[in-house]
Amino acid sequence: MNIPIIDLQPIWISLQLATVTVGILLVLATPVAWWLAHTQSRSRVVVEALVALPLVLPPTVLGFYLLIVLGPHGWIGGPVQALTGSSLTFSFTGLVIASILYSLPFVVQPLHGAFESIGKIPLETAQSLGATRLDAFFSVILPLARRGYLTAIVLGFAHTLGEFGVVLMVGGNIPGKTKVISIEIYDRVEVLEYAQAHILSAGLLVFSFVVLVLVYSVNRRLPVQVT
């Protein structure tokens, strides 16, 4: 039997994509989750529903709209094309945008839950002791919410690694740019190169399992302590 040669590039692109996506999502999702946890506003349910949409929509819906919006004639893709000379579809940046939308609920929801269980009191106490709001958030809330953050990071990362349908539609399968691990597996299966498909699939399976086991076990040892 031949020893199959594994192209590492798709793995590397997937890891980069997941890292960048989660990084951006943490910054974007924190204020949204905080607002959702503490607002009395009626529009809360609308925002909650919007955040949860990628959970229920088929990736093809997201892919279809992104293809139109990010393309050279789209509201976002058009101006970007005019400024930079290249459109967002079929680019790594386009995949980052797609992944942010796709993985949004996986980051917002754990944070929302964490902020809700912490409540407002720790922040108010810190402020009454003279801390600024931002300072209080970073030194009081963030450590208390670390369980939520850990879950958000891991789920966001793993979900982005597992992305397929959206990437298939807006990625264009470009080696070294948009050919991620899931597309590589799909390509290998299509041309009946099962040895490579097996290695990549088993790798992803084991990786995902180990990551989830780690999260659950760490989460057990990291109780939320409100002092």
Place this chain on the structure above:
Amino acid sequence: MPVMVEAEEVHVAVASNFLNPLKKIAQQYKQDTGNALIVISASTGKLYAQARHGAPFDILLAADAKRPALLEQDGIGVMGTRFTYAVGALVLWSLDSEAVQGAESLAQMNKGRLAIANPKTAPYGKAAQETLMQLGVWQKLKPALVRGENIAQTLQFVATGNAQMGLIAKSQLEDPNFKLKGSHWDIPIHMHDPVTQQAILLKPGRGNLAAQQFMEYLKSPSAKNIMKQYGYRDIKKP
């Protein structure tokens, strides 16, 4: 002329380039015989892989001769039923009415993306790759390539403006449903290996009279006529 058989369903797996012509042929076929086709379309490579894994297709209409021959060898295709039903043609197409002038449009391409079908799974993608190599622009254009999963997605990339140009099937350009405008260049036949599209009866269709009848129907003048309207080349050898 077709023999009358009881109305039966035929599952036809078809390469994406031939989907719309097949639908049209199916309409005519239904009028003539009362039998309905259930059509499944994807790239030839994907349909081949599915057939190998027990997909319940009665007939495969591939975009190459290689996969039907392999299916025959594997015992999944019925020996002796394979024949060439169409010869495809490739075109370079752009939405922009001035972007495509001829071979030089590829040589001079310096912005945007060129869409082709995935050469590994789609015969039109293979023909596209051969053409680009023949023209000596493969290395140069490689960074600009986007690969569609099949020829239908390749067309979609160009039609939405996401790719500036694309190498698509002539049958798509000629498709009255698409009403495609813009500019195009017919790729000369010697630029790539001929896109010999073969049909084969598959094991699940062996006992299906309607399936056998449809294989014959594909050779009929009314089917040939529809293929001609879609820009397929004449089949030279019998």
